[in-house]
Amino acid sequence: MSKEEVIPQLTKVFRQYGYEGATLARLSEATGLGKASLYHHFPKGKEEMAAVVLKSMSDRVEASIIEPLRSSGEPVDRIRVMTKNVDKLYSGGKQSCLLAVLALGEAKNLFHNEIQNAFNVWIDTLVQVVMEAGIERSQAQQRAEDAILEIQGSLILARSLDNTVPFKRVLERLPEELLLASG
């Protein structure tokens, strides 16, 4: 089994349990590998697993969200691609955001730079798209922050209330919310 093949299972455990709750026993069970085998692939142990999982998630965000936002289509179409892929990335609201989950406790100190950077890239890229649609910088900045914050908040609600409806609604209205004239 290659290193890449176990990343999805590791990711799932970190998303569900957080850094401290993601024990080697759980990571071992999720991957079907013994603890020693995990150390063969990730010599620095749990911290490395989290780092690799975080990097893998950042790459997926880059490919499925950032890159489409930077493409050459109409702003509204690019944002629709984003929301479609956000829905996929969070399994329709059923899975937590790895970035948000790792911004807690010990992991916050370990991965603060990566997390901060990931959110900032997303927001900054969104700002560019919104400005292309004719909205001024400060307004675009606020709308971009609002978009991310609504996605994150709706994920909290989804797991707290076992209800993905607000998540779906947030995604549905995001294009107009971001691009509506004046505001």
Place this chain on the structure above:
Amino acid sequence: MSKEEVIPQLTKVFRQYGYEGATLARLSEATGLGKASLYHHFPKGKEEMAAVVLKSMSDRVEASIIEPLRSSGEPVDRIRVMTKNVDKLYSGGKQSCLLAVLALGEAKNLFHNEIQNAFNVWIDTLVQVVMEAGIERSQAQQRAEDAILEIQGSLILARSLDNTVPFKRVLERLPEELLLASG
């Protein structure tokens, strides 16, 4: 030292580290009490501490947010009291939401009912206020959910980006966002 006096320190640890990350060593250090002393106050241990902390937080929400929303003033004034006290409750965006933090990992199973109930009470109470201002039920429901979700999302952003500006902005605009005619 009485049981009530240590609750604030215990709360701080759970908010910062989550349930799994809130070790007895940290809880002991934060309160200045030895582990055995903590067990004198909370015989069922860590789970009881979390339960008491959660109950205490629910009481604070009830007193500083729910009760004012149910008072007899103008809807806009009641909501302004809410946002002012939300700002206090989260230390201006610098502290995480205990409910959101405990909706993860092992704690999610332990406290799911309490967490779900707390969010539902908040949303339902908000719906009543918004409907009093003349907004129809389904619209009021969506706006109430949006309010909570924006607060939660802005707290995620605050701790991920070390930036409480979006949190402050969300609170500032909440009254009009909830009560604006038609929409």
Place this chain on the structure above:
DNA sequence: GTCTATACACCGATAGAC
């Protein structure tokens, strides 16, 4: 590359002195 076995620290929890 995976396993069993194990080292050692820390976890939650308890006993018993004061």
Place this chain on the structure above:
DNA sequence: GTCTATCGGTGTATAGAC
């Protein structure tokens, strides 16, 4: 009501066989 000392279990991490 607080402490020191300690228990059994589990945590992360390693050694070494296959």
